[in-house]
Amino acid sequence: MNQQNELENTASKQKGTRKRQNNHAESNSANNHKVSSSKAPKKIACTECRQQKAKCDAHDKAPGPCTRCMKRGIECRLNSDYKRTFKRAKIAQMEKEYEQMRMKLAYQNSPVVQSQNINPSNPPPISSTVIQRNNSPFLPPISALSPSATIPAQPVPVGSVQSIPPYFSPSPFPSSATRMIPSPPPHHPPMRHTPLKEEFYPIPSNGPPSSSANSQFSSSPQILKSPQLYQTALGKVSEDKSLFSNQYLGPSVVRVATGEQQTFFGKKIPEPRSVPKLNLEEGLAECSPKSLGEVTLSSDQIRVLFLDFVACYHPMLPIVDINKGIERLHRLCPILFWTIMFTALRRHKSATLSKFEAQKLYFSLTSSLKSALAELTISPITRYAPSELEEPILNVSSVYSVQALLIYTLWPPLTSSLSADNSWNSIGLALFQAIH
Amino acid sequence: MNQQNELENTASKQKGTRKRQNNHAESNSANNHKVSSSKAPKKIACTECRQQKAKCDAHDKAPGPCTRCMKRGIECRLNSDYKRTFKRAKIAQMEKEYEQMRMKLAYQNSPVVQSQNINPSNPPPISSTVIQRNNSPFLPPISALSPSATIPAQPVPVGSVQSIPPYFSPSPFPSSATRMIPSPPPHHPPMRHTPLKEEFYPIPSNGPPSSSANSQFSSSPQILKSPQLYQTALGKVSEDKSLFSNQYLGPSVVRVATGEQQTFFGKKIPEPRSVPKLNLEEGLAECSPKSLGEVTLSSDQIRVLFLDFVACYHPMLPIVDINKGIERLHRLCPILFWTIMFTALRRHKSATLSKFEAQKLYFSLTSSLKSALAELTISPITRYAPSELEEPILNVSSVYSVQALLIYTLWPPLTSSLSADNSWNSIGLALFQAIH
């Protein structure tokens, strides 16, 4: 018979029992929310066991490695954000991409190698691959939105690589995502993206939103009370760089510079000046070091970046409830947290984090975050797919995810790519309206 | 320090211990497979608890109802195949479809209700909705394929209902599926389906009405049925019914009757004659009654249907290891099992199951199975999506699922729909190659 234990499943959460989770110091700061909820003694499996979906007793074996890891003689890391990778799929996909790339390269080489690297600062160290996708035969109707007078708005600086030639698409999937890249094998620098699946029929026009009055169901518990308008696919793409000028305003921003007030999709931007001082004094900035993929940020780095975000970016898109504090935000939605870190890293420079380090981290984070976000746009939708959703209903789970996407859309990666794919913008739009 | 509590988490699902699983009579027939390992005392949650994803102790509470069910005063059913439904999504989607349908109906009513019921036997009792999809602008190269000289191949009587006019379509989603329909509330007779997302392009020809017969409009619980015509990327269009002639060959079949051997996408078909007698004597045909959605089949019905499949359909597409026996096949992949039942029901007629009953069951199964299959095409892919799949790699889990899809593709529903969407065929193709 089985003597499966599990006796330990401790269950009981909060309450008196506290554990150390990952031993890091934790100033629980009785945040206003509910009653204090000490950390999370949640039992979690180590990364290796998660990958193998195997039973893990790391939680018991105190600070020691879990049985499996010990047996394998590998390091037993505990990371509550770790997500397993689908090895087989990833391998197959990489193979295919590789093959495809090689083929294309051998076949004809004049692939445009946009050289204009406006950014005078420093050349992207790691770099994130740039694959353009632009199957939709029409450009986004930037119309309604004033043609951002501030941005150079170059058509397509891209070093494009149209994808999939003689491929047969099983179905028009908008999927994309390259998973969080945990760090299984050595890690491959490139790591493509390829968002859409080419469909082999003309497809006249793709229906632009056109609000459907259906606004049934839920709503965001907080935040975002913008008037609706985004009636287009949030058009605009554009490259990055060169926007030093207008402070932190990212490329995607479509400022209605029609002379009036700053606007973001019809929403007034609360004057970048009003830096919400935020009661950071209350330890809301406290946090433990965290890592995504290969990148790890120390408590101090996180703190300083968060403050940077609050001061420089948040004012422009005050949708995140920064008062929740770093730790809580991270718990609620790691992706949001990382998007914030990512955004802050854009041009950060401080004693704690040099510009160079920031840049390095920024690029390192790029692919991971990109994948995570891409996954976000597909994952939740697919989850609900079973019951079929016309307009995916975007239960992109919490609003947090939406926030992350919006932030990302506003301040996309400096190395272009991804956001260049208009589908992303559409998604952004959809999400935006989903929030209301 | 945590004083884990709970008395009740007792756990232990042990092995040797036998339990009653689902109280149904069970002829466990020591299946040959391995040694020992009688049935599956696996601890399973009751349907209600599954739906609510709540802890269920039905396994312990012997034959009695689980604690939760008892508290709620509802029947505590145990069904290992039960899959929870995504209520919110389903509701939203139904609402939308309803609205859409109503709108369309009010806008212009000339709904086409072709009457010609070729099948002289009996009128389809339940019927499944029929939504035509026909976006591919090109006709299939029926050329190379010999037009199975047996089929009359009438042009297109189509009784269609174009769908979704000014719809949103955030992205070209091929999704579909309306989940297994467990049997939530009272249950609505209509229960539409809407396979694809209509990309509102013109769509060339639309089968004009003709008909006579019942031109019911408005809220008709059930809708027209009609022969279908799908043309797919794989080429081939075709009508259903009337293929009695060429035995059981379904419409999607593309026989390369170039004089050589039978082929199915390049794979040789082992001569329909060779009816693999199969050692049914060994109790491989043993099984317990099973149900999918609202449909339930008795042991005898299953047995006779399975034999029918083995004798008439299997020879044409010998991809299923029928020697595994009914029970095992069902365990390995319920969908495969149901696809087999579904296919066999097509034209079944026996003492155990009259033609009428078969038809009735066939139509009842249609939507459930359709949903399940649709889900299959999206679900697994999405699962893998995280690691990004260009051509979804189709790890549609086990081969069994693929088999189910192939069978379904070969012998699509008599009432058209869904398979009318060429993407399905593409999928079929893709899957096929996935198998090798």
Place this chain on the structure above:
DNA sequence: ACCGGTGCCGGG
């Protein structure tokens, strides 16, 4: 009441 997410069994 729902359900996202996580642990991890069982099978390939």
Place this chain on the structure above:
DNA sequence: CCCGGCACCGGT
């Protein structure tokens, strides 16, 4: 080693 599933916790 991989992973589909499935039980269930914890948050809404």
